[in-house]
Amino acid sequence: MRPLCLAALACIAHCFHLSAADYTVAYVGADPSPALRGVELGIAESNVQGQFLGVSIHLVRSESDAIPDEAIAVLVQEADAVRELAARFPDKPVFNLSNGADELRSACLSSSLHVIPSAKMKEDAVEQWVAANPGSRVSSSAWHPDAVKFAARDLNNRFRKRFGEPMNELAWAGWFSARAVGDTLMREGDDDPASLLRSLKASEELDGQKGDPHSFRASGQLRQPLVLVSADGSLAGEAPVRGAPGGLDSLGTSPCE
């Protein structure tokens, strides 16, 4: 590294006399897991942003019955724990990273933020794609490690560089959740979990590096584009297919809406 670069790095740490704010985010679930790796990348990238603003976030791995009080958000990889944690923390963001059950969406839980797509969203994506491309055999996913458009290439490269493996949809869900928490905290500068939850639900411009802005539906489901994956695992395309009526809401809305 060149001396000037080192000087610039040192400056970032010392030149800005900002009041430091540190936030705690809890992770509940398997370790290791792709979701946790995604969370770690998202926290690191939030801290890249935060270093310029005097804000930092640290991650605590926790059992579901031992979430630290200071946690401003809970990121849940353990599928069976989502409903119980959302019930226990009605005013704290509880991110669902892995559970696609439609019942969780139609339960209209006040604090759950379902970043992973619901089963219905995935079915609708496949249905749209097959209608437009008859005879295709595809499945759908929140993410594909070979996606390049909309700066997906950059995110895939950062994940691969850090962990030496391709980014899958669980990793993307973990990354997105940690970035959504980070970016919203930087903007709101408020340490109250309830106001963080309100801000997350109100945002219409969350960036998932998939082109269209993402936002949360009333059910807590993340409104997002999906990718279609061919039977051989290669990237086939995106949903909603171009011109689908309703845009992102052509994919799997639930009774809450």
Add this chain to the structure above:
Amino acid sequence: MSPHLTALLFLLILPVAQLLAEPTYRLFVTNEAGDSVTVIDSRTGEVEKTVPVGDRPRGIGFSPDRQLVYVALGGENAIGVMNAATLKLERKVPAGSDPEAFAVHPDGTIYLSNEDEGLATALNPATGEILAEIKVGLEPEGVGVSPDGQQVLVTSESSNMVHVISVAQKKLVANILVGARPREVAFSPDGQHFWVTSEVAGHVSKVDRATNRVVTVNRRLRREINPRVKPKGILLSPDSSRLYVSMGRGNTVAVLDPDTLEVQASVPTGVRTWGLALSNDGSRLYAANGPDSTLSVVDTASLKEIATIPTGEMPWGVVLDD
């Protein structure tokens, strides 16, 4: 432009202006997927030449004397240097990892963004010396030099910020959070404001430079133009009466009031319109349409697309030597 600023700019530019040859009236378009620069005679609309330049050309700009065209070659970690008169690619200057976009300071220094390293680099293109590397946010992109030459702005797309760099100190002096995925900036001639496009948020914001605060935002572009708009390129008209903003997949160039950011008009162009250039007299606007592989020519009096010119594959940026 205020008279004293015009005078100041004139003084800055005078030494090189004396060396200026007649303009070539050429448009230069980078073709990101075509690995080339399309050279077009802007007076006839004819493609003069397609010059292979290297892997993944995106950002493009002139040297202060306009005798050289610089091209950011992301896939080659270099700035390509083309002679604007002979159209020969003279050399490639190492520019750090994955250079994407840049701006050329009146003193000749190139300030560029290194997308995959999260750096802004100050490069002397004549000697190849890297004068500074400044750590910025993730996926830095748009770069702009303030009219007085004292500051450089760099957007970081994945950190949602505009970073303000002091040219004298070569370090960050401010960081401004803006809407998601900021892409490009444009300055007011008096240097008091800049505007920034936010692609994913779908915003255009106006920022006061004295306070580094956003003073006006238009968040309604998707409702007022079409749901697919993704603001990218941004230019102020020479008389400062209009902001032209390319809308990406919205397939238009919008005309905004620079003060209120209200939409005055929306001009249909091609598919995924990004790079913009204006003629000096403000009468012609040029817009690069990526997947269409075309350049739109817009008459700014009638606000109509009057021609499309074929380019190489996936045109990204465009500049005009007039």
